[in-house]
Amino acid sequence: MNRRHFLCSSLAALTGSRITNLTFAADAPQSRDHLLVVLFLRGGCDGLNLLGPANDKDYIAARPEWLRVTDAGKFEGIALKNGYNGIDMRLHKEAGALKELYDSGHLAMIHGCGLQNGSRSHFEAQDMMERGVADHKNISVASGWLTRTIEALSPYGLLPAVAVGGELPDSLLHSKVAVSMSEARDFTYGRENQLALLKRLYEGSESIHRTGKLTLDTITALQSKLPRDGDGKVQDYTPEKGVSYENAGDLGESLRNLAQIAKMDAGLRVATVDYDGWDTHEGQEYRFSELVSEFSRALSTFYSDMSRFHSKMTVVVHTEFGRRLKSNQSEGTDHGYGGVHMVLGSGVNGGKLHGEWKGLANEHLDEGADLAITTDYRTVLNEVLTKRVGLADTKSIFPGFEMKKALGIV
């Protein structure tokens, strides 16, 4: 394959950082409220390549070894304790940083998790998940599940919800308070009298006015919160001692910006971060390794950087679907069904795989092709919202969803 750019940029992967701070300090007493971070792996992360049953004969038969985790050799996966009964579930070899979080007891993973609607369309599946629904008649629900979460948490402070990056994801659709932001220090405009003029011009009632007013108010709020030096200059963000985002890629950059905002004491309750590129129909081996490596390093670096807040923060990782059990002839995998979701935080029942693993025999597969979904994605979110974030129930967050049995993730 003529993939010049694959060769030139793989150095970063060789210099992966180890987590420096795994015996996390006891949480200092906090006045701040719980922060929910939702990290979306967009494109459909191949759960079977991230966390696979190394010795399963159906698994071995369906894919070449470079799209599997194996129990020995070049693609040897990282063995996990507390997996599904009697099955050698292993993590991808580039996920060493996830293994450390798992062993620390802070990270729980749920295999066979997802949207039980049958959709294998990225955009439809994302649309539904981000609205907190699982059927077509509700795809037009006019707000995101995080929008409703934030509303349920009101009253709130200066900056209750931030989408890190350029735009708001649909999970924050039609929020009146959510702000998209790449870096907090960018929120400036001109002189005081220009800002004042713009505030007067954005006093209308259309959506453009509301967005403009929110933008201008955020400028004012952030300018008062950003740490400054003696000359009034905004200081560069310094992560906790011993933490460096240097090898954590673009995702690390986003999470670094998030850590800065989270630590500003501006009342952040909900944050979203997107990590794209998981749609590996072709040439998966290399691409997937890179993605897993960056994702694992960035997540663990961020978690170390947030060590003072572990009991007051939960990170949820999800993806719109997993990928087909059988690989295609392009050395990749097509859209599948059940995938791997994760929950990270100090009160999480981590170091354990949750949910039910049905196996990969043909009769257990969805449509005879894909890992079945045994856990509705909202089961996971419901536990997080009620036990960590502090909502009494999630009826308004997930309309029509009947919680069957909690998995005990939290």
Next chain:
Amino acid sequence: MKPSSEFVALNRATFGATVEELARVEKIGWSAWVEEQLKPDAAAKDEATKRISAHKLEIEYEHEGMMAPAMMIAGKKPEMMAAEGKDGKKAEKQKFKVKEERGLSSLEKPLDQLFRVQNQEDYPYEEIQRCSYEVEVATIIRACYSKWQVRELLVDFWHNHFNVNIDADNTIRAVWPAYDRDVIRKHAFGNFRELLQAVAQGLPMLYYLNNRSSKASPANENYARELFELHTLGAEHYLNHLHKKWREVPGALEGKAEGFIDQDVYEAARAFTGWTAADGEDYDDDKHFPDDGGFHYHAQWHDPYQKRVLGVELEANQPPLADGMAVLDLAAFHPGTAVYLSRKLCRRFIADEPNEDLVKRVAKVWTEHAKSPDQIVHVMREILLAPEMSGGFGQKTKRPLEFICSFIRATGADLRPEEDIIWRLAECGQHLFQWGPPTGHPDTADYWQSPNSLLKRWKFARDLATDGFDGEVVRMNLLRNTPANKKTWQEVADHWLDRLAPGLLESHTREELTKWFREYEDDGKARHHEPDAEISLNESDLAEHLGEFVALVAATPEFQLR
């Protein structure tokens, strides 16, 4: 105050209405203006063509290889690479430095040339990247200065509809000028079925959605899925949640399935196996594909057996390409496609939520002209002449490119785009040819009105207007473009308000802005000036103050909308 209907229509049919163009529409009438736009005269040298021929961009890099990059670009055969030097040793790699101001020389190069030069060993990445960079720059120049504004908007529409991310593969960047020119621009006003095929067989799409490596079996489903879901029938016709078996899909038993399910995706993917790119790829150890960068059908990879797509049986062992062509026909001529594409065009040109009656009228024209070579001209005429086109100002939020171009067009500034401009557009949320997922950018306010995006565009306009860009990127010419007879604070403010927002602003908004303009701040102290007092600032202070002023006008809510 309400903007005139001519202004509303013109602002939607262009990258920003100007007072000159508005006067022209008032003179010749809207329908005459539309007819002119629907038949662009390719031979006429408009402002954009002149600017593109004169545009120069710096390129600078160091390169290590056997040949000077200039020779590689010229496509010189690499015979000398094997040649022995004077001392009998094999020629060694040398270091070359390239630093020059260069015109947009890739834009006119034929596809095979663009493909072959980059297919050489050690070909500099900077030269590959340069090819797509020139298209990006030319796109911005045309958006600002082309006479054929409807065409430019349509080109933008098709690039988004058939989204390809040039970052997916270097080869895509290398051939991007040919794809933009020979696929998207060539068919922008043509026939949808032909455009669909040109895209399907173009190297960029074959690489981006991986069909180039799709072979039996299992096939790669990436292209087949997005063909149905994004390029033709649309997600609204994905019926997988309703029907698990093809027989259950309404109409399927009569060969007229109303929508598609996963089984159609699987079958269509099989139909396209063997559709690949002429990229010189090796196969069977010692053979390789042609290397002209075009389309190549590789029969060995094709799954020849019978298929069923949208309820239609495709017999086993069809002639080369027949399976894929049949799927393109089924998808392109499906009634759902007519509605989906018509709605999408109306959404792009008129309103986030277009009137469904209008969509039906447009879909009717779409279907009547499904086989006409100028199908899209007919469709666009229906849209542009619809009463909805000139009503209800503000139903669209400008995209960042529309925002910046409308600012440049209205001020009459001289923009010479380079990479800063592309980077700043991305910061505002518009990733020119670099949108990741195959959906293309969303086309509703929910996306374009995020706080981050709004703030970044205010700052973008302000930096353009107040010398915030290094070098020669923009000359605002605000003083030169202020008529000599406009001397007082009020006259100058009115002049620029009328140019940027003719009839667009409420009177109290104009007053607020004018009041700000009259309170010129000097050494941190605001000095109030009477409206009819003559402006007595020196030129550089006035240019800067005017820059801040026009940037504030561009930051008004009204200027964000169409």
